[in-house]
Amino acid sequence: xxxxxxxxxxxxxxxxxxxxxxxxxxxxxxxxxxxxxxxxxxxxxxxxxxxxxxxxxxxxxxxxxxxxxxxxxxxxxxxxxxxxxxxxxxxxxxxxxxxxxxxxxxxxxxxxxxxxxxxxxxxxxxxxxxxxxxxxxxxxxxxxx
Numbered sequence: 001x002x003x004x005x006x007x008x009x010x011x012x013x014x015x016x017x018x019x020x021x022x023x024x025x026x027x028x029x030x031x032x033x034x035x036x037x038x039x040x041x042x043x044x045x046x047x048x049x050x051x052x053x054x055x056x057x058x059x060x061x062x063x064x065x066x067x068x069x070x071x072x073x074x075x076x077x078x079x080x081x082x083x084x085x086x087x088x089x090x091x092x093x094x095x096x097x098x099x100x101x102x103x104x105x106x107x108x109x110x111x112x113x114x115x116x117x118x119x120x121x122x123x124x125x126x127x128x129x130x131x132x133x134x135x136x137x138x139x140x141x142x143x144x145x
Contacts, residue, residue: 034128035083038098039076041125046072048110069108075101102126 049069056062075097083094105111111119 035079035094035098037128038095038102038126039080041122042076042098042102042105045105045108045111045122046076048114049105049108052110052113072101072104 046069049065053062053065053069056065079094079097079101081094082097111122114122
């Protein structure tokens with residue numbers, strides 16, 4: 001593996017470790033427990049994609065895929081940090097970001113290679129822990145459904 005790829009892999013691992021540490025530590029708001037479960041479900045896909053990329057021959061496309069994976073880990077870390085804040089709006093923003101990262105993760109080849117049952121399990125685990133309507137707060141100007 002060349003130096004750039006090694007650096008990208010190491011930075012991805014560092015961001016992943018920080019995300020897991022942030023998500024596994026106790027958050028100040030009980031609502032964030034579900035978001036930790038959602039982030040762990042997303043992390044499962046990202047780890048599978050990282051393993052898939054590690055098996056690929058090194059090319060420009062592989063490096064771009066590593067960079068995209070690293071950006072997804074950074075978004076996951078950002079969501080973890082936001083969910084740890086006590087403000088309801090931050091918690092809602094974190095859930096919105098988790099949904100966005102999950103949508104991107106579903107498009108990764110590693111997720112597409114999963115069996116239909118594994119994909120169904122991911123969906124069940126991810127959506128089971130979303131915020132309930134009474135827990136959502138998007139600010140005074142938001143019109144709720």
